[in-house]
């Protein structure tokens with residue numbers, strides 16, 4: 001029997017303890033304006049990796065069905081976002097995002113804006129105006145080696161990350177990101193071994209002797225060469241074209257926030273910042289306007305206490321069949337069928353290949369509370385057809401998310 005479709009705008013993943021967070025589907029400016037009421041002056045760290053005015057369109061190869069999940073390769077390409085702007089339109093959007101960022105940051109807060117050679121000079125001027133030139137802390141150069149080599153000019157192998165503080169009360173923690181040197185300092189230094197077997201170097205200068213242990217942690221400079229870009233087969237890859245490495249966000253999260261602080265990424269993409277925040281015990285808020293990012297966020301945020309805020313725009317028609325069996329203290333829900341219209345979709349081996357993840361939960365006054373969920377993964381490419389949820393009072397509901405990231409909600413009969 002086809003289930004009754006319902007509208008849901010908040011999907012809750014309640015977990016007790018640990019970091020809290022949310023992912024808001026929608027436009028960065030609109031969603032940040034919406035955050036002001038509750039979060040003005042409360043965010044410790046903002047990282048953003050906005051469009052760079054590259055003129056490109058970015059795609060995501062989504063995996064459809066068990067075989068593609070097991071092989072780790074998707075055959076169906078969907079546009080994740082378009083980076084085609086004229087400069088005035090781009091800068092007007094960035095101005096608004098940066099003004100809102102400043103209002104959302106606490107006085108101890110910091111902001112990192114990730115750009116490339118095209119956008120960074122323009123955005124730097126905007127940030128000088130909005131945050132004040134004196135509040136520029138670094139122009140970080142992130143160097144990577146991936147990709148080919150150009151013969152027309154020197155290959156472009158770095159991004160620029162503009163790092164500003166909100167005020168001179170900023171709470172920067174360099175100790176949290178110190179690491180042993182890649183290569184020991186050797187030039188003109190004498191090598192020694194101390195009684196514990198640790199290697200150190202010494203140099204005499206101006207009548208004083210300076211010593212450096214090889215394994216002493218040191219602070220990174222503003223040129224980051226030790227954090228490689230994700231390789232094609234990197235297990236961290238989600239399929240999202242412009243995904244940044246977790247190690248990069250880990251450094252930023254650790255030096256510019258403390259456990260329990262709020263971290264915001266208004267162009268969250270594949271949720272890298274949110275995962276880095278979650279792993280480090282920070283609370284997180286992500287915003288993105290591409291529904292494709294929701295399926296990735298659901299996987300990367302598993303285990304955190306988080307909510308997804310959706311919009312109901314352009315949600316296509318869909319039909320779902322499921323049956324509910326009452327067990328002792330549990331309901332067992334079996335997904336029997338699901339269909340929706342996805343233009344250009346190749347022929348499916350199984351009609352349920354269109355489902356990327358699904359869940360069962362209860363409708364409450366503040367949204368749909370997920371009680372059991374399944375998302376395909378490399379290990380579990382085949383769709384689990386049955387989920388069990390504890391028997392509570394309240395309206396039982398089901399959410400099926402299709403491969404484009406659109407979530408479809410249905411009431412379940414009992």
Ligand SMILES: C[S@@+](CC[C@H](N)C(=O)[O-])C[C@H]1O[C@@H](n2cnc3c(N)ncnc32)[C@H](O)[C@@H]1O
Pocket residue numbers: 026027028029049050051080081240242243244245266267268269270271272273287288289290293
């Ligand atoms: C470069 S990607 C971010 C990648 C991310 N750092 C990661 O590691 O996956 C930029 C993201 O901004 C989103 N985006 C572009 N314009 C937006 C807007 N006006 N509001 C919200 N999100 C937007 C795109 O959908 C895309 O996911």
